Amino acid sequence: MEKNKGTILFFPFMAQGHIIPFLTLAFKLEQKNYNIIFVNTPLNIKKLKSSLPLYSSISLLEIPFNSSQHGLPPNIENTDSLPYKLTLHFSTISSCLEPSFRNLVSNLIEKPLCIISDFFFGWSANIAHDFGIFHVIFSGASGFGLACFYSMWLNLPHKKTRNIVFTMPDFQEAGNLEVSQLSPSLLAADSNDPYTNFNWKNLHNWMNSDGIIFNTVEELDKLGLAYFRRKLKLPVWAIGPIPWPVSGKSRAGKETREETEKCIKFLDEKEPKSVLYISFGSQSTISASQMMELAKALDNASEVNFIWVVRPPLGFDINMEFRAEEWLPERFVQRVFDDQNRGLIVPKWAPQVEILAHKSVGAFLTHCGWNSVLESLGNGVPLLGWPIAAEQFYNSKLLEQDVGVCVEVARGNNSQVKHENILEKIELVMGENDKGKEIRKKACEVKEMIGDAIINNEDFKGSSIKAMEDFLNAALSMKKMPNG
Numbered sequence: 001m002e003k004n005k006g007t008i009l010f011f012p013f014m015a016q017g018h019i020i021p022f023l024t025l026a027f028k029l030e031q032k033n034y035n036i037i038f039v040n041t042p043l044n045i046k047k048l049k050s051s052l053p054l055y056s057s058i059s060l061l062e063i064p065f066n067s068s069q070h071g072l073p074p075n076i077e078n079t080d081s082l083p084y085k086l087t088l089h090f091s092t093i094s095s096c097l098e099p100s101f102r103n104l105v106s107n108l109i110e111k112p113l114c115i116i117s118d119f120f121f122g123w124s125a126n127i128a129h130d131f132g133i134f135h136v137i138f139s140g141a142s143g144f145g146l147a148c149f150y151s152m153w154l155n156l157p158h159k160k161t162r163n164i165v166f167t168m169p170d171f172q173e174a175g176n177l178e179v180s181q182l183s184p185s186l187l188a189a190d191s192n193d194p195y196t197n198f199n200w201k202n203l204h205n206w207m208n209s210d211g212i213i214f215n216t217v218e219e220l221d222k223l224g225l226a227y228f229r230r231k232l233k234l235p236v237w238a239i240g241p242i243p244w245p246v247s248g249k250s251r252a253g254k255e256t257r258e259e260t261e262k263c264i265k266f267l268d269e270k271e272p273k274s275v276l277y278i279s280f281g282s283q284s285t286i287s288a289s290q291m292m293e294l295a296k297a298l299d300n301a302s303e304v305n306f307i308w309v310v311r312p313p314l315g316f317d318i319n320m321e322f323r324a325e326e327w328l329p330e331r332f333v334q335r336v337f338d339d340q341n342r343g344l345i346v347p348k349w350a351p352q353v354e355i356l357a358h359k360s361v362g363a364f365l366t367h368c369g370w371n372s373v374l375e376s377l378g379n380g381v382p383l384l385g386w387p388i389a390a391e392q393f394y395n396s397k398l399l400e401q402d403v404g405v406c407v408e409v410a411r412g413n414n415s416q417v418k419h420e421n422i423l424e425k426i427e428l429v430m431g432e433n434d435k436g437k438e439i440r441k442k443a444c445e446v447k448e449m450i451g452d453a454i455i456n457n458e459d460f461k462g463s464s465i466k467a468m469e470d471f472l473n474a475a476l477s478m479k480k481m482p483n484g
């Protein structure tokens with residue numbers, strides 16, 4: 001066994017969409033004989049303790065956090081149990097972790113080789129450097145999505161024009177954007193609101209880092225990665241996707257074995273590519289009226305099987321139990337599951353990676369969170385985009401207009417949607433028509449592209465493998481510097 005190459009400290013923001021890619025990367029580097037420290041708030045660490053595989057020797061370290069002291073409900077430390085309306089506030093107050101993180105780093109017995117921190121924690125770069133530690137930001141978001149988001153916050157271009165369509169002054173290559181692709185926080189942004197201030201400060205802090213690693217693929221995401229190289233003048237490494245290494249073990253400690261078996265049994269009974277998987281990720285939902293329209297579309301899509309992960313719609317308590325009779329048309333669940341055996345409703349959380357890897361899945365109706373996108377395209381599954389927030393709108397744009405693997409169904413969770421339009425798009429992507437065939441073919445090509453990026457053998461190293469090596473060499477070279 002090769003000897004320990006040094007310690008790497010991971011520090012993700014407290015959301016499943018952030019913790020999952022961080023943990024995946026942590027496992028990858030543990031396999032490469034780095035010693036791993038994973039830092040998070042107490043309740044997240046508790047959850048992780050029960051889900052880590054026995055063979056893993058990742059050290060889990062708690063950073064103190066008391067949600068009620070920051071205008072949050074008691075004992076809430078993750079967006080998956082946070083009321084939807086508090087999501088922005090939660091990101092904003094995350095900078096309260098700064099003094100405790102400094103304290104934690106100063107108390108470490110062995111100085112880490114590198115700190116890998118969340119893109120919300122730009123402030124951690126200065127702390128790392130004060131202790132002579134190499135620092136990188138890790139983004140689970142795409143280069144393109146984050147570049148649009150970053151550029152928008154720094155320039156607020158939509159505020160300078162009355163046009164519904166606008167471009168970004170320092171990212172013209174991204175093309176036209178529409179006001180309907182702005183999350184409410186961007187529409188409301190001005191120089192005084194706390195979220196704008198948080199973003200400005202955070203994005204400027206990125207420049208203090210030693211580089212950015214993205215869970216993305218160079219060939220898929222060139223424009224956004226080029227933007228960051230140009231703007232930040234820092235190394236940018238595209239190292240994704242990192243496959244989850246532990247088969248049969250839940251990544252978030254959330255889905256139970258029974259739920260997984262139920263989904264897989266349902267999929268096993270279906271024809272190849274006949275199932276539409278629907279999920280809006282770990283922290284988003286749609287409105288009650290949109291949910292009703294989506295259900296009606298599925299009711300009418302008699303040829304399509306589906307698995308739908310249902311989280312409480314807007315306006316309902318995020319932690320409440322599933323209420324079919326209030327959220328869905330009358331007898332919907334009985335009709336599609338008991339009578340027709342073609343639709344499975346999974347409340348709150350499903351084993352997504354296992355579902356998307358199943359041969360019966362033919363398309364994914366997604367909010368376009370980047371983890372979901374990579375998990376889908378890594379299996380050649382085309383997308384129906386329904387972006388809800390943040391950079392998801394720009395992921396959807398990239399995937400539809402540049403890559404050609406997605407058809408956008410709707411935008412946001414305030415818009416009016418009609419079941420006829422949803423049905424039309426589902427049939428477009430899954431049905432026997434030229435456009436559908438083209439999208440499905442393209443999704444298979446992108447699967448190859450993603451696969452090539454992670455080939456690692458004697459004759460060939462894919463772009464993501466090379467980028468990972470470059471990043472680790474950069475961290476190691478700092479260690480070798482006299483005052484490093």
Ligand code: UDP
Binds near residue numbers: 280
């Ligand atoms: N996820 C899951 N089951 C669910 C919902 C989400 O396993 O029911 C996982 C999903 O596989 C992905 C992550 O949670 O790895 C969500 O990340 P993404 O970037 O797609 O969206 P976010 O939740 O950050 O908005």
